[in-house]
Amino acid sequence: MQTPDPSATLWRDGAVPVSARFDDPYYSLDNGLAETRHVFLDGNDLPARFREGFHIAELGFGTGLNMLTALQAWRASGATGPLRFTSFEAFPLPAADLSRALASFPELGELAAPLVTAWERGETVIETGGLRAEVVIGDARETLSAWNGAADAWFLDGFSPAKNPELWEAPLLEQVARHTAPGGTAATYTAAGFVRRNLADAGFAVERRPGFGRKRHMTVARLA
Numbered sequence: 385m386q387t388p389d390p391s392a393t394l395w396r397d398g399a400v401p402v403s404a405r406f407d408d409p410y411y412s413l414d415n416g417l418a419e420t421r422h423v424f425l426d427g428n429d430l431p432a433r434f435r436e437g438f439h440i441a442e443l444g445f446g447t448g449l450n451m452l453t454a455l456q457a458w459r460a461s462g463a464t465g466p467l468r469f470t471s472f473e474a475f476p477l478p479a480a481d482l483s484r485a486l487a488s489f490p491e492l493g494e495l496a497a498p499l500v501t502a503w504e505r506g507e508t509v510i511e512t513g514g515l516r517a518e519v520v521i522g523d524a525r526e527t528l529s530a531w532n533g534a535a536d537a538w539f540l541d542g543f544s545p546a547k548n549p550e551l552w553e554a555p556l557l558e559q560v561a562r563h564t565a566p567g568g569t570a571a572t573y574t575a576a577g578f579v580r581r582n583l584a585d586a587g588f589a590v591e592r593r594p595g596f597g598r599k600r601h602m603t604v605a606r607l608a
Contacts, residue, residue, distance in 0.1 A: 393481040401447065401485045405475060406543040410446045410485065414597035417489050419573065420453040422596040427571025427604045428537040430454070431461040438467060441535035441563065443528075443551055444542040445473035445519050447485040448503075452495045454539075455515050469517040470533055472524040479503040525556050534565045540572035545579055554582040561586035564607045575601035 390405040401410045412419035425431065428440075440454055451469050458467040477485070482503050486496040498512040508519040520527045538560055542551030550556075552574075560570065561583075570583065575592050580603055584590045588605035595602040 391475070393477065395484075399488050401477070401481060403475075403543060406547045408543040408547050410477075411449055412597050416449055417453060417492070419596045420450050421457075423573045423602055424450055424539045424541070424571050425454065425457055427593070427602065428539075428569045430537065431457045431463070433536070433569075434458060434461050434463040434467075436463065436465040438463065438537075439533065439535050439565070440467065440469045440537050440539060441533065441560075442469070442471040442539040442541060443524055443556075443560070444540075445471035445476070446541065447477060447482055448496070448499050449486065449489065449492075450539050450541060451515075451517060452486070452489075452492045452499065455495055456492060459514050463514075466511075466514055466516040469515065470531070470535070471517070471519045472527055472531075473519055473521060474523050476519070476521055477503075524551060525553070528556065528559045528563060531563060534563050534568070536565050536568050538564065538568070538570035540570055540574075545574055545576045552576070552579045552582065554585060557582045558586045561588060561607060566607065568607045570605040572603050573599060575599075575603050579603065 392404040394402040394404050396402050396409060400413055442450060455467055483500045499510055502510045508521060510517040542548050545552045580590050583605045587608055589608045590603060590605045592601050593604055
């Protein structure tokens with residue numbers, strides 16, 4: 385049996401992208417958009433916390449679904465100024481795969497178009513109505529420590545800790561804490577014990593909450 389190219393994108397039911405490298409889907413098989421709203425927006429108490437200059441950071445850009453969902457909520461909230469968004473991604477999707485994945489969410493079509501165009505041009509800075517975003521390409525264990533920003537909210541969206549443990553290691557989550565504004569938060573779909581312990585050891589107050597879909601639990605955290 386031929387081993388799939390680790391850089392390849394596989395497709396579940398022709399619509400849900402799956403990473404061959406990690407053998408894990410980029411978002412929920414049930415409803416990726418609803419999952420993002422439940423885990424990353426609700427988990428960070430958004431949009432209630434939105435204010436001018438609000439900054440979201442993310443581990444694992446993937447398809448850009450989380451960014452676009454946050455932008456949709458930002459616009460609907462009436463917040464002033466652009467939403468600032470910084471994402472760290474080691475293995476960026478090819479533009480054709482990113483576009484195909486986002487086509488599954490037609491309500492985000494208008495928001496997705498500038499991202500797809502930028503990706504096709506090889507650009508990693510996306511500025512559009514209400515958004516100022518940058519995708520930092522490279523291993524987050526190296527790139528995050530060099531970042532001089534501080535996020536108000538973190539979307540921790542690496543692949544499954546069992547398959548991509550590097551993105552959940554204690555040193556990296558310590559860097560997440562160091563790059564979190566006072567009172568800042570983090571949320572993730574996983575409730576793996578070592579992830580919760582690493583967040584707590586990094587200085588976060590950690591809480592387990594009901595998860596989305598097939599996941600019984602998820603994790604939210606606030607910088608203590």
